[in-house]
Amino acid sequence: MIIPVSYYLVLSGILFGLGVVAFIFKRNVIAVFMSIELMLNAVNLAFVAFSRAHQQLDGMVFVFFVIVVAAAEAAVGLAIVIMMAQNRESLNVERVNLLKL
Amino acid sequence: MMGPLIVFFACAVLAVAGAILLILAREPIHSALSLILVMVALAILYLLLGAEFISAVQIIVYAGAVMVLFVFVIMLLNFGVEERTDFSKLAKYVGVPLGFFLLIEVARWLYESRIGSVVASGAGTVTVAASTRDLSAELFRQYLFNFEATSILILVAILGALVLARKSQ
Numbered sequence: 001m002i003i004p005v006s007y008y009l010v011l012s013g014i015l016f017g018l019g020v021v022a023f024i025f026k027r028n029v030i031a032v033f034m035s036i037e038l039m040l041n042a043v044n045l046a047f048v049a050f051s052r053a054h055q056q057l058d059g060m061v062f063v064f065f066v067i068v069v070a071a072a073e074a075a076v077g078l079a080i081v082i083m084m085a086q087n088r089e090s091l092n093v094e095r096v097n098l099l100k101l
Numbered sequence: 102m103m104g105p106l107i108v109f110f111a112c113a114v115l116a117v118a119g120a121i122l123l124i125l126a127r128e129p130i131h132s133a134l135s136l137i138l139v140m141v142a143l144a145i146l147y148l149l150l151g152a153e154f155i156s157a158v159q160i161i162v163y164a165g166a167v168m169v170l171f172v173f174v175i176m177l178l179n180f181g182v183e184e185r186t187d188f189s190k191l192a193k194y195v196g197v198p199l200g201f202f203l204l205i206e207v208a209r210w211l212y213e214s215r216i217g218s219v220v221a222s223g224a225g226t227v228t229v230a231a232s233t234r235d236l237s238a239e240l241f242r243q244y245l246f247n248f249e250a251t252s253i254l255i256l257v258a259i260l261g262a263l264v265l266a267r268k269s270q
Contacts, residue, residue: 003109006211008146011113013207015139017200018120024196030129030175034136037167038120041143044159052150057239063155064240067162068251072258074167078174079265085178091129 008049015042
């Protein structure tokens with residue numbers, strides 16, 4: 001039984017949409033970061049599915065770059081979160097509306 | 102013969118359920134754990150697609166390193182349940198229609214394009230073209246410059262994290 005690539009793409013689209021919804025609705029800044037990770041994962045799934053569909057490796061190589069960028073983003077972003085928590089005593093994105101305190 | 106299809110739908114349901122749990126969870130730690138669920142389900146889907154190395158990297162780097170960093174920061178800060186505030190009307194009245202528009206556009210594109218009829222070769226019909234050896238050959242020949250550039254990116258990220266998280270004097 002062979003699975004059509006469109007199944008993977010539909011799943012990827014659903015996950016990306018849920019990531020967008022989470023990005024808009026979550027109020028905790030760490031949860032907002034996690035929804036970005038969810039969107040990156042959805043894109044990775046689409047990359048691998050396309051890579052298999054076209055029998056080319058470029059998509060899989062791009063998945064590595066996406067993972068590297070996601071790791072770097074998580075490191076810098078969580079450092080910003082720690083600084084935000086130290087300076088403002090809140091992780092709510094709606095209470096953090098000034099660049100400088 | 103239905104095996105791969107059953108595995109696909111099980112993992113797809115698991116991933117979507119994890120994503121919905123991420124949205125509904127009140128505690129950030131519950132969101133993090135459901136995101137780990139999504140990542141493990143996606144790793145199994147990569148195995149199904151015949152991308153073994155990416156599956157391993159997904160488990161080790163994403164579900165391992167990145168999510169441990171998230172859980173570590175959540176436990177370190179320990180702010181508890183996220184409060185419901187409603188300052189931004191923009192999110193509700195602009196964000197939701199835009200999100201649905203995006204989904205509809207993606208669905209329409211998938212429906213109209215020819216890619217839907219192309220079959221992704223699953224596990225069992227794997228060609229040698231996606232072996233780890235070929236992947237590394239591609240990465241270190243055609244994409245060597247990009248590879249080196251990402252190492253600089255990681256270096257800058259380390260420096261940035263150190264500078265940001267340092268106690269300000």
